[in-house]
Each structure stands twice: as C-alpha cells, then as structure tokens.
Amino acid sequence: MEQEQITKLIPKKTMKLTFRIRYRTVWGENLRIILNEEENNSIPLTTRDGVIWQNSYEYFTTDIEKVITYRYGVFRGETCVRKEFGAIPHSFYLGNAQQTHYILDDCWRELPADFHRYSSAFNLPHPLSRPNKLPDGVGSCVTFRALCPGLSHKKQALAISGSCNALGNWDWFRPIRMQEVAPNVWHLTLDASSLPPSFEYKFVAVNAETGAVEEWEGRPNRTFHIQPLMRGETYLPMETEVFFNLPPRKIAGCAIPLFSIRSEGSCGTGDFGDLKSFIDWAADTGQQAVQLLPINDTSGNGGWMDSYPYSAISIYAFHPMYIDLRQLPEPEDKEEAQLFETERRKLNAQPLLDYEAVNKLKLAYLRTAFRQEGDEVLSSEEFLSFFAHNESWLQPYAAFCYLRDLNHTPDFHQWSKYQTYDAAEIAKLCNPENEVYPKIAFHYYIQYQLHKQLLDAASHARQRGVILKGDIPIGISRCSVEAWTEPYYFNMNGQAGAPPDAFSTNGQNWGFPTYNWEVMEKDNYLWWRKRFAKMAEYFTAYRIDHILGFFRIWEIPTHSVHGLLGHFVPALPMSEEEIRSFGLNFRKDFMTRPFICDYMLNTMFGDRSDEVRQTFVRHLHHDLYAMRPEFDTQRKVEAYFAGKNDEESLKMKEGLYSLISDVLFVSDRDHPELYHPRICVQNDFIFKQLSGKEQEAFNHLYNHYYYQRHNEFWYQEAMKKLPVLTQSTPMLVCGEDLGMVPECVAWVMERLQILSLEIQRMPKAFGQEFGRLCDYPFHSVCSTGTHDMSTLRGWWEEDPAVTERFYRQELGCWGEVPRQASGWICKEIIRRHLNSPSLLCILPWQDWMAIDEKLRNLDAAAERINIPANPHHYWRWRMHLTLEELAEHKDLSSEIRTLIQEAGRE
Structure with missing residues (x-):
C-alpha cells in the first residue's frame, strides 16, 4: 500500500495549543511561534499592549509520540529579525487521549547560562527517556519542564520535592523523579487534581538507584499557584534552568598537529591510530582535551606546498596521509611488504616530516590494499551506508581527485574537460560501468577507511573522557572541490588574508577566495551548516580559525602579493567629501597612486637605484616617478623575479613591492569612487609627505575608520551568521580572536558564549x-x-x-x-x-x-x-x-x- 494511503488511514489527533509570553516589542514588530523549526510556517500572536502576547492554534498530527518543538521569533512583516538563541528549543510531548488543550506559559529564552555545559564536550552520549504519560481518564495535567546540565548521568537524575503529598512532602526519599527527554532537558507530568491550589517546591538531584536526594537547589523555595483547569487541559508553566552549588568544571589539555605525532609504528607522520595512543597519554596525565590542526585533504600539486593544512581541497575529505596503514591488510607480496617496511622505518626515523616521500609511500600502500580488498569493502553494507550518507560530497571529491591526477593540476580552469561542474556529467563519469570507475572508487575506499579510523579514535576519546577538539579553517583553496562545484558561494576576484600584526608587518595573504555572504544568507548558510555537521560526527569541540572573518575579512586584490593593499569586506568606505570633512584635502592622483621620489629610490635601493629607474619606473616630472605599466602590480613584479632566489633579487623584489603599496588610500572593490585608508601607512614615505596638520587629520580619520566606524555594522554582520552556525551542532565552540580585533567581537562572543x-x-x-x-x-x-x-x-x-x-x-x-x-x-x-x-x-x-x-x-x-x-x-x-x-x-x-x-x- 502506498505511504500516502497508509497516512490517510491513521486517525489525526486534533489539539488546541495556547501560547502566552511577556515580551516587549517596538512599533512595527510582531511576535510569532516558529513551530518545529519551520520559519516559513510561523504562527502569529496577538497583543493589546505590546508586552503580553498570546494566541490559540489548532494543531493536527498523526504521530502522537512526536515531540513538538518551538521557538519565539520577532518579525517585521514576513521577515524574522531575531529569534530565540540556543540549540535547545522549547518542547513538549502529547499526553493521554483526554488531553486536547495545551496551555503554555513561556518567557523569551536566550542561550542558557553556562551554555558550554550543554555541549557534547561536557555530555557523553547516554540513554534518554520518553516523558511519563498519565493513564487515560486523568482529566487535567500539569507538566513541569526544566533544563539542568551538570548532573552525573550515570549516577543522578533530576526530581521535584515539594510541600504537598504529590511531591513527597519534602521527604528525602520521596521526591518525584523527572524524565530526561533530550540531553539536559527534563519533563514531568502530574495529575492536576492531586495538587493543591498553592504549594512550594524545589528541584533536587537524586541518586539514580535509590531515588534519595543528594543535592537541593541553593535558592529559596519556588512557589506554584495552579490555575483552574478544565477537563482535557494540560498546563505547562515556564521552563526553568536548574543549577546546584557545584564548582565550575575547568579542563586542561594539549595541542599538537596530527602530523607531528610519532610512534614506533607510524609511517613518517602521525595518523589516526597514533591519535588514539596520544589520547591515552593525555588522559593518563590528567588532561581532558586534545586539540588538532585541520586534517582535511590539501593534496593539490603533490609537492611541499601541500603541507600547509589551512588550504583544503575539500571541506569534508580527510588527508590520505592520516591513514593508519597498520589497520589495513598487509601486501600479499612478501617482497613488496618487506620493501615497504624498510622504507617506513627510514621515514619514521627522520626528525622532520618528509611530506612528499610519506604521501608517495602511503598512496602506494593504499593502492595495493585497494587491489586486494577494494571490491569486498565497497560492496559491504557498512560502506554502502557510509556512501549513501556522504554521496553529496564524496562523489564530486573523488571525481575531482581523478581529474586532478589526469590533468596534472588541481586548477580546474586548466582541465581539458569538466572545467565547469555539471552534476549529471560527473554522475556519468562516476558510474560503476565507466572504465575509469576503479580510479574514482579508489578515493571512496580511502575516505571510508579514514572515516572508520577517525570515528574509532573519537569514540575512544569519549570513553576516556577526553574532548577531541578540531579546527575549522576560515578559507578554502581556490583550486578546491567546493570552488569547482559551488563557485556562487565565493568571490574569486579577491584573496583572503589578514592585516599586518606582530608576526607579519606586510600582512598575510592566504590566497583563498572570500565568501559571498549575500548568497550564503539566502539558504541560511547551508554550506557552513553541512560543514559543521560533518565535523560533529567526530569532534566534541572546535576552534573557528580567524573568527574575525565572520565579522569582516581582509580582502586583497588578486594583483597583490602582500596584504597592505587590502581592505575589509564588508566595510563602509569613504567618499571624497567625507574624507575632506576630517580636514584632509583629498587629492586622488597623489593619494591613491604610489608615491615614488629620488629620495625613496636612493634610500631603499642604494647602489641599485639607477637600475630601478632604468627598468622598473618611469620619470614623471621633477624628482617624481611612476611604476612602468609592465611592473605596476606586485604580481607582475613577482613574475619578473620568478626563479631568482639570490639575496640581491629577493631584496630588490621586496623593495619594488613596497613602492607599489606606498599609497594613502585604496579604492573599494565594488565602488571604485569610494576609498579605504591604507592599513599601517603611517610608516611609509607618502605619509611623511603630508604636513603636520594633514597627518593629524589623517590619523583622526584612520582611528575613526579602523576602531569606531564599523563596530555596530560588523556586530550585525556577525549576528546574521554566527548564531545560526554555532548552534547548528552540539559541539563546544571556541574562536581564534587574535590580531586586529574590533570592539564588537567581544560583544558577539560574550553573547553567544563562544570561548x-x-x-x-x-x-x-x-x-x-x-x-x-x-x-x-x-x-x-x-x-x-x-x-x-x-x-x-x-x-x-x-x-x-x-x-x-x-x-x-x-x-x-x-x-x-x-x-x-x-x-x-x-x-x-x-x-x-x-x-x-x-x-x-x-x-x-x-x-x-x-x-x-x-x-x-x-x-x-x-x-x-x-x-x-x-x-x-x-x-x-x-x-x-x-x-x-x-x-x-x-x-x-x-x-x-x-x-x-x-x-x-x-
């Protein structure tokens, strides 16, 4: 029988839901219920005074065991402008057959206090319960709901003790136990007729075996005044957070790159098997956290530059070099096995990672293992389940790897075919009937083995009580699977980086494309949410690399090598009129083009200054010069000096880079008639050409731009993204907030409880x-x-x-x-x-x-x-x-x- 026909035969239960909440709004705002996370199907509430909101709603369901979740949202028209935070929505379950009207009193809920205690880092997986359901015939009910982190789930449960017989009359051994219906969410339904009109109560932590009270709430007694209920009505008072007088739990841990771990049996680099052993060492020393650098696949050109772990070719795939070969079958050819073991010992004895040699050896071993067991593994139920769950990214990744190797480059723009991603064409390429399928399936095999090994290490960490903390890079390689398959999410005409800091006086140019946040916002940041969800399969905490990028990113033009000519995106650039309003007479020709004079050339290049005049610059007038067109960008200069690595050439190249970046303002990417003050320009020659009064005016403008102008703007930008992302998984969220940090970063991190x-x-x-x-x-x-x-x-x-x-x-x-x-x-x-x-x-x-x-x-x-x-x-x-x-x-x-x-x- 068709599913639709079956559904029609199941009787629908009709209920009335009444929501009530106190929330002060402003003119033009209205409050709605977002039921079961369906923002497009919200329920409007009504108010007479803009403070007390309520409404009743008919709800139909065929699944009487289903949990009903909801949040409150503030809307302007049809647009939700803010809604309750937190990975834990309000929830309730349907009661017995007589319960047809649910009355819910609520309060607006931001993140629970000490939200970290609700994360998977502090909560090991444990059995949950269905809420208690009263027998048919009970006419009216009261359901208590509470959030309570910090209990020892194996040893304790939450209960209620109170001043009436139904709640044990304060007896230590007669509290009424609640049911944990979701992690740290507790419910209890009582027969309303068993409760007096008014009583006092407290939440208590009880021994899971004996039911005796072990901890009392450290606060005055709670009071409850029950409202008269009609038959069939269930009253749900406000949810509450419950805390006991427990000292805050603090944790010590260790950070190490996975490739840096060494064991007697590793193959020149750390692997997922070594990670299990490292977790044991950490746990044995009292450490309860192990933090890794990114472990995603960075295999682009196959050379040393691929060792940079922050330039992933896939946000999902793991690097093949982290495979523990000890968990794969040995080569059946004994001579081959002996040759491998000899080379493994040689690589493992080296003091430093030989990235190229290690990957060459591991891939050779993997090909042998694939020949021996590939067909069996890829036909197993376990693999088929893994493939079904991961096909959306695994198939494009495997095709990308095959085409990268076929064309000898990860730059898909240079491929002879498939330069533009077409899902249907890639599906044909990956068809098992295709003659190239074994080369594609090889990458399926690798990722499946990596998945199993990391999952095993992650489970081991949970068993040892160790938080496994991952790292989410802010960028991706511009020659990556995602840049190929989803280019609309990125701005390929810019390079992500960081402004100058104590580690890099010229700023950092990572070369990554920047994100097209406007497009990402349209699907509620689905790209990021899928990325975080994949990570949550293995990790219980993560570090957001360069969290400032979610406020604004330092974007550098593609023609630049250094980061000095970049500007923040998004940002509020300045018009010529606004610049003049600070007392600085804006002169476009002088302030937006490199200032080059004889004094600079002599000072910077010394005996080679004439060579610079003859080759790289052209004379304008007096003692002023301009870069020749063939050298007017840093990339052009870089190309000229390609392969010239002697000290004099490197010094000359850096000097020319400095000439090109000697400007006072840079044009905005999207609006060239608007400008940004160039970062750290006060140390450059062009700034010294300004009069004292002009320098003072520029510094006033500069400080306003970099430290005041964008605080509220960037706060709003971050609050569009980070609540959605950080609350999409139960992982503990940590942010790397070093560098040039605007004031608003602390506001957001404190509000969202990001470490x-x-x-x-x-x-x-x-x-x-x-x-x-x-x-x-x-x-x-x-x-x-x-x-x-x-x-x-x-x-x-x-x-x-x-x-x-x-x-x-x-x-x-x-x-x-x-x-x-x-x-x-x-x-x-x-x-x-x-x-x-x-x-x-x-x-x-x-x-x-x-x-x-x-x-x-x-x-x-x-x-x-x-x-x-x-x-x-x-x-x-x-x-x-x-x-x-x-x-x-x-x-x-x-x-x-x-x-x-x-x-x-x-």
Whole structure:
C-alpha cells in the first residue's frame, strides 16, 4: 500500500495549543511561534499592549509520540529579525487521549547560562527517556519542564520535592523523579487534581538507584499557584534552568598537529591510530582535551606546498596521509611488504616530516590494499551506508581527485574537460560501468577507511573522557572541490588574508577566495551548516580559525602579493567629501597612486637605484616617478623575479613591492569612487609627505575608520551568521580572536558564549605588554602560544629586553635573567596558566615537555611549527620522542597530573 494511503488511514489527533509570553516589542514588530523549526510556517500572536502576547492554534498530527518543538521569533512583516538563541528549543510531548488543550506559559529564552555545559564536550552520549504519560481518564495535567546540565548521568537524575503529598512532602526519599527527554532537558507530568491550589517546591538531584536526594537547589523555595483547569487541559508553566552549588568544571589539555605525532609504528607522520595512543597519554596525565590542526585533504600539486593544512581541497575529505596503514591488510607480496617496511622505518626515523616521500609511500600502500580488498569493502553494507550518507560530497571529491591526477593540476580552469561542474556529467563519469570507475572508487575506499579510523579514535576519546577538539579553517583553496562545484558561494576576484600584526608587518595573504555572504544568507548558510555537521560526527569541540572573518575579512586584490593593499569586506568606505570633512584635502592622483621620489629610490635601493629607474619606473616630472605599466602590480613584479632566489633579487623584489603599496588610500572593490585608508601607512614615505596638520587629520580619520566606524555594522554582520552556525551542532565552540580585533567581537562572543583565545604575550587590553592571567574570562581558552608562534622556550630567547621585563614584572624574580627558559621557569608559567579562570587551558605539547630539562628537545628552535611571515614555510615539525618512550616517563606524567590536580582542573 502506498505511504500516502497508509497516512490517510491513521486517525489525526486534533489539539488546541495556547501560547502566552511577556515580551516587549517596538512599533512595527510582531511576535510569532516558529513551530518545529519551520520559519516559513510561523504562527502569529496577538497583543493589546505590546508586552503580553498570546494566541490559540489548532494543531493536527498523526504521530502522537512526536515531540513538538518551538521557538519565539520577532518579525517585521514576513521577515524574522531575531529569534530565540540556543540549540535547545522549547518542547513538549502529547499526553493521554483526554488531553486536547495545551496551555503554555513561556518567557523569551536566550542561550542558557553556562551554555558550554550543554555541549557534547561536557555530555557523553547516554540513554534518554520518553516523558511519563498519565493513564487515560486523568482529566487535567500539569507538566513541569526544566533544563539542568551538570548532573552525573550515570549516577543522578533530576526530581521535584515539594510541600504537598504529590511531591513527597519534602521527604528525602520521596521526591518525584523527572524524565530526561533530550540531553539536559527534563519533563514531568502530574495529575492536576492531586495538587493543591498553592504549594512550594524545589528541584533536587537524586541518586539514580535509590531515588534519595543528594543535592537541593541553593535558592529559596519556588512557589506554584495552579490555575483552574478544565477537563482535557494540560498546563505547562515556564521552563526553568536548574543549577546546584557545584564548582565550575575547568579542563586542561594539549595541542599538537596530527602530523607531528610519532610512534614506533607510524609511517613518517602521525595518523589516526597514533591519535588514539596520544589520547591515552593525555588522559593518563590528567588532561581532558586534545586539540588538532585541520586534517582535511590539501593534496593539490603533490609537492611541499601541500603541507600547509589551512588550504583544503575539500571541506569534508580527510588527508590520505592520516591513514593508519597498520589497520589495513598487509601486501600479499612478501617482497613488496618487506620493501615497504624498510622504507617506513627510514621515514619514521627522520626528525622532520618528509611530506612528499610519506604521501608517495602511503598512496602506494593504499593502492595495493585497494587491489586486494577494494571490491569486498565497497560492496559491504557498512560502506554502502557510509556512501549513501556522504554521496553529496564524496562523489564530486573523488571525481575531482581523478581529474586532478589526469590533468596534472588541481586548477580546474586548466582541465581539458569538466572545467565547469555539471552534476549529471560527473554522475556519468562516476558510474560503476565507466572504465575509469576503479580510479574514482579508489578515493571512496580511502575516505571510508579514514572515516572508520577517525570515528574509532573519537569514540575512544569519549570513553576516556577526553574532548577531541578540531579546527575549522576560515578559507578554502581556490583550486578546491567546493570552488569547482559551488563557485556562487565565493568571490574569486579577491584573496583572503589578514592585516599586518606582530608576526607579519606586510600582512598575510592566504590566497583563498572570500565568501559571498549575500548568497550564503539566502539558504541560511547551508554550506557552513553541512560543514559543521560533518565535523560533529567526530569532534566534541572546535576552534573557528580567524573568527574575525565572520565579522569582516581582509580582502586583497588578486594583483597583490602582500596584504597592505587590502581592505575589509564588508566595510563602509569613504567618499571624497567625507574624507575632506576630517580636514584632509583629498587629492586622488597623489593619494591613491604610489608615491615614488629620488629620495625613496636612493634610500631603499642604494647602489641599485639607477637600475630601478632604468627598468622598473618611469620619470614623471621633477624628482617624481611612476611604476612602468609592465611592473605596476606586485604580481607582475613577482613574475619578473620568478626563479631568482639570490639575496640581491629577493631584496630588490621586496623593495619594488613596497613602492607599489606606498599609497594613502585604496579604492573599494565594488565602488571604485569610494576609498579605504591604507592599513599601517603611517610608516611609509607618502605619509611623511603630508604636513603636520594633514597627518593629524589623517590619523583622526584612520582611528575613526579602523576602531569606531564599523563596530555596530560588523556586530550585525556577525549576528546574521554566527548564531545560526554555532548552534547548528552540539559541539563546544571556541574562536581564534587574535590580531586586529574590533570592539564588537567581544560583544558577539560574550553573547553567544563562544570561548575566546587568550595568549599572555598577545594581550588584548590596550597598553598592556603581557596579559593578566587572573583577568581572563571564564569563557575562554588560555594558552602559552599557538602554532603560528614560537614555543615558550623559543620566545624566551627572541628578545632579551622583553624576556627581562617578563621575568621581573610577571614572574617577580630578581637577579640575572636566565638566557634559556629553564624547566622551573616553564613549569611556573604553566602553573599560572592552569590557575587562570579560563574554562580550558590547552597548551602546546612542546611547552608541556619544556618542564623536563632531560626529556625536552635540546634545540628549542626546532620545535617551531609555522612562521606566518614566510608564505613558503613547510609544515614539518615532529615529536622528538615516540609515544612509547613518552609513556615510559612516569615521572613527567606524574608531574603534569599533579600540576593539573593542584589547579583544580580534574
């Protein structure tokens, strides 16, 4: 029988729903109920005073066991301008046959307090219950609803104890237990006739086995005045959050790139099998979090540049080099197996990652394994289920990899065929009957094995009580699957990057396309929500790389190499009239084109200044010059110097880059007649050409533009995106908010309870040289450094003057400053970080090792992961110890565990 016919035979239950809420609106706004997350099918409420809103609504359903969820939203016309936050909507279940009218009193709910406690990072999967349903014949009911995180789910449950017999008369052993119907959401339905008109009650935590009260709410008794109910009516009072007097749980953890982990059996790089062992080490030392760098596939050209983990060719696929080959069948050819083992040992003995050699060897092994078991694996029920769940991204990814290898480039614009993605054509290409199918299916096989291995490691982390924290890069490669299949989501005529900071005086140019947020908004950021959902399959927490990009991104023209000629997008550019209103006489020819004079050429190029005059610039008049057309962009200069890597050529190239960026204003991308003040121009020659009065006017304009003008604008931009994204999964959300941070970033992160990143040597408070650990917010991650910084020991040796001030002012020490950060210094710095108020204290593995002078790497500089100022840096660092050796050092494990316990991070 057809499903439609079956549905017609199931009787529909008709109910009346009455919603009531107090919420103050302004003229032009109206309140609606968004039922079951269907924003396009909302229920309007009515009001007489703009404060008390209510309405009754007929609801029909054939599924009487279905949970009904809803949110309140504020609408202007048909547009929802704001709605209740949180991954947890209001909810209720249908009662017995007599219950036909549900009266719901509510209050507007923002994020629950301590929202992190509702995340999967703090909640292991556990059995849930159906709500209790009273027997038929009960005429009217009262349903209590509560949110309560923090209970020990294996040992405790939530209950109600009160001043009436139905609630146990305050007896320790007679509270009425509630049912956990969703994670941390508790319901209880009582017969209204068993309750007196007025009574007092409290929520209590009870022993799951005995039912005895173990914790009482630390607040005055709650009072309840029941309203007269007609037969068939169920009254649901306001939901409430329940807290007990429990100390805040704080956690310590470790950050390490997966490729850096080393074990006796790994193949020159860390893998998902090694991750399980690393999780064990972390748990054995009292750490409850392991943070990784991105693990997505970055295999573009197959060379060293692919080692950069933030330039993914797929936002879903994992890098094949993270496969644990030990979990695959050995080569049946014994000679081949022996050759592999010899090469594996050779690669694994190397101090640094040999990216090209490791990937070559692993792919060869994978091809052998695929030949041996590929048909069997790809016909298994487990794989078919995986494929059905992931086909939307897996098929285009596999086709992309095949076409990349066929055409010897990931740049799909250069492919002989399939330059423009066509889903129907790609489906034909991936048809099992196609002769190239085995080459495409090879990538299915790899991703399936990676999925199984990471899922296993993630499950192991949950069993050991360890938060597995991933990393979501802000950008994607412009030669990626998503750029090929969904180009409408991106602006390909720009490059994402970052403005200048302490790590890069010329800014950073990541080369990624920027996002077309206007298009993404139309489908409620589906691209991002799918990306986050995939990550939630494995991780319980994640770091949003460069969260500032959700407020605004630093966009650099494609003709630029450095980041100085970029501007924020979106932003509010200035007209000529507005610039003049600051007291600065705007002169387009002078202020928007490179200023070049003899003094500059002589100062910057010295003996080679005449060469620059003859080759790269042309004379205008007096002592002024302009770049020749064939060298008027940094990309043209870059092309001229391609392959010239001697010191003189590199110096000349950088000098020419500086000439080109010597402008006071840059034109807006979409409106060339509007302008942005060039970032950090105060140090350049063109700024020095201004009079003192003009410099003062420009600085006033500059400070207004960069620190005041956009706060509310960028706040609204972020609030369009981040609530939708951060609440689309139960993962704990952390944001990397370092750099040039506008004031509005803190507003948004605090409102959405996104954990900030706090680094003592990168303080956020104006005028501070070092951050004050005691002032860190609770909703934060504190650390001694990131992968973009030197290690704690490396930083200590960088600038003796800074080190001395830190030694005396922060550590309070006297006498001669040690040239190297000794074990006791590193231990003291770590101890202070562990004792900070931050919810998470996640330290680089190298800094944990620094407390043991016998065990740590002798060469502090060798432990650096990345140098942001070097766009050609290779990501190669590996642990100098194996996990097996690390596990043997019980003294270090005990020392770390003691530090964590003394700080109360257990």
